[in-house]
Amino acid sequence: MADIAEFRADTRAWLEQNCPPGLVGRGSNPLEGVWGGRKWTFSDPDRKRWLERMAERGWTAPSWPREYGGGGLSPAEAKVLAQEMRSLRIPPALIGFGLTMIGPTLLQFGDEEQKREHLPRIGRGEIRWCQGYSEPGAGSDLASLQTRALREGDEFVVTGQKIWTSYADQCDWIFALVRTKADGKKQEGITFLLIDMDSPGVSVSPILLISGSSPFCETHFDGVRVPVRNVLGTIDGGWTVAKALLGHERSMIADAFGSAGGASSRRGLPDVARDHLGEDQGRIADPRVRDRVVQAEMDARAFMLTVQRTRDAAKAGHQPGPESSIFKVYGTELNMRRHELLVEILGPQGLGWEGEGFDDFERELTRDWLRSRGNSIEGGTSEIQRNIIAKHVLGLPD
Amino acid sequence: MQLVLSEDQELLAKTAADFAAEHAPVSRVRALRDARDPIGYSRDLWRQMAELGWVGIPFAEQHGGADMGLAELVCVLEALGRGLAPEPFLGCVLLAGRAIQRAGSEAQQAAWLPRIASGDVVAALAYQEAGSRYDPTRIEATAAPRGSGWRLSGQKIQVLDAVGADLLVVAARCGGGIGLFLVASDATGVQVVPQTRIDHRNAALVKLDDVDVSQDAALGSPDAGGALLEEVVDYASVGLTGEMLGSMARAFELTLEHLKSREQFDAPIGSFQALKHRAANVYIEIELCRSAVMAAARAVDAGDAEAAELVSLAKARCSDAALLTANEAVQMFGGVGMTDEYDIGFYLKRARVAQQTFGDAGWHRERWARLRGY
Missing domain, CATH: 1.20.140.10 (Butyryl-CoA Dehydrogenase, subunit A, domain 3)
Incomplete structure (x- = not known):
C-alpha cells in the first residue's frame, strides 16, 4: 500500500508538471478527443504535446507491457493514474479503437511480430484503426458474412463490402472478418485479417445518418492483396478472435454510455428540466416530467453502482461475474431514454436542426437524440444481447 | 464504499443460505398459513437464529450483540428471503430493537437489547396509523402527561410482528413533537388484534385505550422521536x-x-x-x-x-x-x-x-x- 501511495504522489506530480496547463480542468468525454492516425490534424498544439509526453511514458496505454509501448502498470497503478487524471480533470491523451478494441485483442492473440509491429504505433497515436465486421447481408447474423479472401501464395486476395465501419474515412488500418472457407459451419470459415487501408483496391464512402453526421462508412475491397502474416489468430479460426474483440467493444460502449457523453453530459437532467419547465416550490413544475427525470436519474445511479460492483469484485480477485453482460444493453437503452426525455423537455426548442432560433446546446441535443437511436443497434442489438444473457447467463435452451 | 462482500460477510451469507435451505423453505410458510398459526412464525427457529448470533447483529457487544451493521443483516435477510421466512427481523430487530438502540438510555438498552438478541423477548414498533400512509411522522395517537408519566391513546395499524410480542415501542404525539414509549403488551388498555394480510405475515392492530406508562418508559426525549x-x-x-x-x-x-x-x-x-x-x-x-x-x-x-x-x-x-x-x-x-x-x-x-x-x-x-x- 505504501508503494501505491508513493506511486500516486509521483503520478500526480508528473501530471501536474507535464500536462499543458490549457488542458487541466478540461475533463474528459469518452467520445471526444484525439483519435490520432496519419490523417489527424491537431486543432490545439497542447493536445499534440500532451499526446507526445504521455506516449513517451507509455501512459496512453498504461497497462500494456512496456516492450509494446505501454506503461507496464499493474491494475492498481493504472487505476490510480485514471483517478488522478479524473481528479485533475485532465483529458486522455489519446482515444480510439486501437486502444480499446484491437490493442487488447492483439495482446491476447497476436504473435510477437504482430505485437511489435502494431501496438507501439497504436500507443503513439500514429495509426488509427477501424472495424470491418458488419456487411449489408450480415448484421445481427454476423457469421453469415460474405467478404471473400482467396489464398494466393503468401497473400490473401480480399473482395467484398463492409458496412458501418466507424470513421473508416479517417483510418489507416482496418481489422476485418473475411470468409476463407465457403462450406461447413459458417462460424468455422472466418478469418480475422489486419489490412492496411492504403492497399490498392480499398475504397471508402461515408454514410449520412439521420442525425446529419457521417460517423459510419461503407468500405469496399476489390481484389485487395493482404500478406498471410496479417492473420490474427488462425486461418478459419477468426470467430474466436472476433468474439473476444466484441467483448472489449461492448465494455467500451457500456463505459461510454454509463458516463453519458454529448450535450446531455454537460448539464444534468434535473437542471435542464428546471430551466425549461420552471419550478414550483423548489420542484420541477411538471410532476409527470419530474417523475420521469427521477426514474432516469435513479436508473443511471443503479447502473453506475453495478459497474462499480463489477470493478470492486474484480479488484477483490473474483472472476468477472455474469452481471457485466447487462452493461451494453442497459447502458445504451438508458442513454436513449435520457435523450428522449431531454428532447421532450426542450419542447419546441428541441426541434432545431440548424440556423437561427436555436442555441448550440439545443441543436446538439436534438442531433444527439437522433444519433442515440442507434445505440441499441450498433455493437450487437439489444435483442442479440438479451439472447446472449438468456443463453449464457440464464442457461435457457436454444 | 466497496461493493463487494468481505470474507466474513461471504461466510455469513453462506452459513445463512445453508441454514435457510435446510430449515426455512417456502413450504414452511405454506404450512404455517394452513395451520392458521397464531403468530405466523416459529419461535423455535427464532431462538436458533438468536443462538447463531443473527438476531443481535446490530447491537453492541455489551448488549449481547455482534456490533455489526446492515451489510451483515442483509446477508442473513437475503438468505431468509429466498424461502420467505416470516421470523420477526423487521418488527423486532430492525424497527423496535433499532429504536431502543438509537434512542434508549443505557439502562433501557441494557434491560431490553440482550433479551431481544437472545430471542427471549420479541418487540414491535407501533408507529403506523390509518392516516399515515408512508410518512412515519403523520400520527395522531397522543401521550398526555399524567403524574410523572404519560397516558397513551390511539390506534396503530399493521404493526409488524406485534402478535405475540412482549414489548411494544409506541410512537405518540407529545407536546410539540413525537415521543417513543416502551409499553408492555399486557399493560392495561392495550389490545393487540391480529390482522390478516395477503402474505399471512404477523401484523396487528394495536389499540391504546388510556394506557398509563411511567416516566422511565420514554425512549429518549419525548418530543424528539x-x-x-x-x-x-x-x-x-x-x-x-x-x-x-x-x-x-x-x-x-x-x-x-x-x-x-x-x-x-x-x-x-x-x-x-x-x-x-x-x-x-x-x-x-x-x-x-x-x-x-x-x-x-x-x-x-x-x-x-x-x-x-x-x-x-x-x-x-x-x-x-x-x-x-x-x-x-x-x-x-x-x-x-x-x-x-x-x-x-x-x-x-x-x-x-x-x-x-x-x-x-x-x-x-x-x-x-x-x-x-x-
Missing part, C-alpha cells in the same frame, strides 16, 4: 430490500426452472425468444437491485451523507423489481401460476406487501427528488 422514526424506518427499509432481493432471486430461479422443463410445441418454452427476452429483463433488474441494496446498506452503516438517497434508490428499485419478477413469474408459469398449489403465488403476495411497506416505489422516487433538491 420524529427524526428518529424516519431514521429507524430507513434502517428497516434496507433490511427489507435485502429480504426482497432474496425472494426475487428465488422466484426468478423457480421461473427459470419452469422455462427449462415445461414443454409446448414440442420444445421447452424457455427456447422461445419472447420468453427469453422477458427473462433477460428480469435478470437485469435483479442485478441492478443487488448493487443498490449493497450500496444503501454500506452507506447507512458508514453514516454517509448520501445514505437516505441510497435507501430510497434501493427501496424504489426493489419495489418495482420484486413485483416485476413475481408478475412475470406468474405469466411465465401460465395457468398453474394462478393456483394456490404452486409456490409462486406466495412470492407475488409477499412482493406486493413488501412494495407497500415503508414507502412504495413512487413514494421513494418523490423522496429522492426532494432530497436532491428538485
Whole structure:
C-alpha cells in the first residue's frame, strides 16, 4: 500500500508538471478527443504535446507491457493514474479503437511480430484503426458474412463490402472478418485479417445518418492483396478472435454510455428540466416530467453502482461475474431514454436542426437524440444481447 | 464504499443460505398459513437464529450483540428471503430493537437489547396509523402527561410482528413533537388484534385505550422521536430490500426452472425468444437491485451523507423489481401460476406487501427528488 501511495504522489506530480496547463480542468468525454492516425490534424498544439509526453511514458496505454509501448502498470497503478487524471480533470491523451478494441485483442492473440509491429504505433497515436465486421447481408447474423479472401501464395486476395465501419474515412488500418472457407459451419470459415487501408483496391464512402453526421462508412475491397502474416489468430479460426474483440467493444460502449457523453453530459437532467419547465416550490413544475427525470436519474445511479460492483469484485480477485453482460444493453437503452426525455423537455426548442432560433446546446441535443437511436443497434442489438444473457447467463435452451 | 462482500460477510451469507435451505423453505410458510398459526412464525427457529448470533447483529457487544451493521443483516435477510421466512427481523430487530438502540438510555438498552438478541423477548414498533400512509411522522395517537408519566391513546395499524410480542415501542404525539414509549403488551388498555394480510405475515392492530406508562418508559426525549422514526424506518427499509432481493432471486430461479422443463410445441418454452427476452429483463433488474441494496446498506452503516438517497434508490428499485419478477413469474408459469398449489403465488403476495411497506416505489422516487433538491 505504501508503494501505491508513493506511486500516486509521483503520478500526480508528473501530471501536474507535464500536462499543458490549457488542458487541466478540461475533463474528459469518452467520445471526444484525439483519435490520432496519419490523417489527424491537431486543432490545439497542447493536445499534440500532451499526446507526445504521455506516449513517451507509455501512459496512453498504461497497462500494456512496456516492450509494446505501454506503461507496464499493474491494475492498481493504472487505476490510480485514471483517478488522478479524473481528479485533475485532465483529458486522455489519446482515444480510439486501437486502444480499446484491437490493442487488447492483439495482446491476447497476436504473435510477437504482430505485437511489435502494431501496438507501439497504436500507443503513439500514429495509426488509427477501424472495424470491418458488419456487411449489408450480415448484421445481427454476423457469421453469415460474405467478404471473400482467396489464398494466393503468401497473400490473401480480399473482395467484398463492409458496412458501418466507424470513421473508416479517417483510418489507416482496418481489422476485418473475411470468409476463407465457403462450406461447413459458417462460424468455422472466418478469418480475422489486419489490412492496411492504403492497399490498392480499398475504397471508402461515408454514410449520412439521420442525425446529419457521417460517423459510419461503407468500405469496399476489390481484389485487395493482404500478406498471410496479417492473420490474427488462425486461418478459419477468426470467430474466436472476433468474439473476444466484441467483448472489449461492448465494455467500451457500456463505459461510454454509463458516463453519458454529448450535450446531455454537460448539464444534468434535473437542471435542464428546471430551466425549461420552471419550478414550483423548489420542484420541477411538471410532476409527470419530474417523475420521469427521477426514474432516469435513479436508473443511471443503479447502473453506475453495478459497474462499480463489477470493478470492486474484480479488484477483490473474483472472476468477472455474469452481471457485466447487462452493461451494453442497459447502458445504451438508458442513454436513449435520457435523450428522449431531454428532447421532450426542450419542447419546441428541441426541434432545431440548424440556423437561427436555436442555441448550440439545443441543436446538439436534438442531433444527439437522433444519433442515440442507434445505440441499441450498433455493437450487437439489444435483442442479440438479451439472447446472449438468456443463453449464457440464464442457461435457457436454444 | 466497496461493493463487494468481505470474507466474513461471504461466510455469513453462506452459513445463512445453508441454514435457510435446510430449515426455512417456502413450504414452511405454506404450512404455517394452513395451520392458521397464531403468530405466523416459529419461535423455535427464532431462538436458533438468536443462538447463531443473527438476531443481535446490530447491537453492541455489551448488549449481547455482534456490533455489526446492515451489510451483515442483509446477508442473513437475503438468505431468509429466498424461502420467505416470516421470523420477526423487521418488527423486532430492525424497527423496535433499532429504536431502543438509537434512542434508549443505557439502562433501557441494557434491560431490553440482550433479551431481544437472545430471542427471549420479541418487540414491535407501533408507529403506523390509518392516516399515515408512508410518512412515519403523520400520527395522531397522543401521550398526555399524567403524574410523572404519560397516558397513551390511539390506534396503530399493521404493526409488524406485534402478535405475540412482549414489548411494544409506541410512537405518540407529545407536546410539540413525537415521543417513543416502551409499553408492555399486557399493560392495561392495550389490545393487540391480529390482522390478516395477503402474505399471512404477523401484523396487528394495536389499540391504546388510556394506557398509563411511567416516566422511565420514554425512549429518549419525548418530543424528539420524529427524526428518529424516519431514521429507524430507513434502517428497516434496507433490511427489507435485502429480504426482497432474496425472494426475487428465488422466484426468478423457480421461473427459470419452469422455462427449462415445461414443454409446448414440442420444445421447452424457455427456447422461445419472447420468453427469453422477458427473462433477460428480469435478470437485469435483479442485478441492478443487488448493487443498490449493497450500496444503501454500506452507506447507512458508514453514516454517509448520501445514505437516505441510497435507501430510497434501493427501496424504489426493489419495489418495482420484486413485483416485476413475481408478475412475470406468474405469466411465465401460465395457468398453474394462478393456483394456490404452486409456490409462486406466495412470492407475488409477499412482493406486493413488501412494495407497500415503508414507502412504495413512487413514494421513494418523490423522496429522492426532494432530497436532491428538485
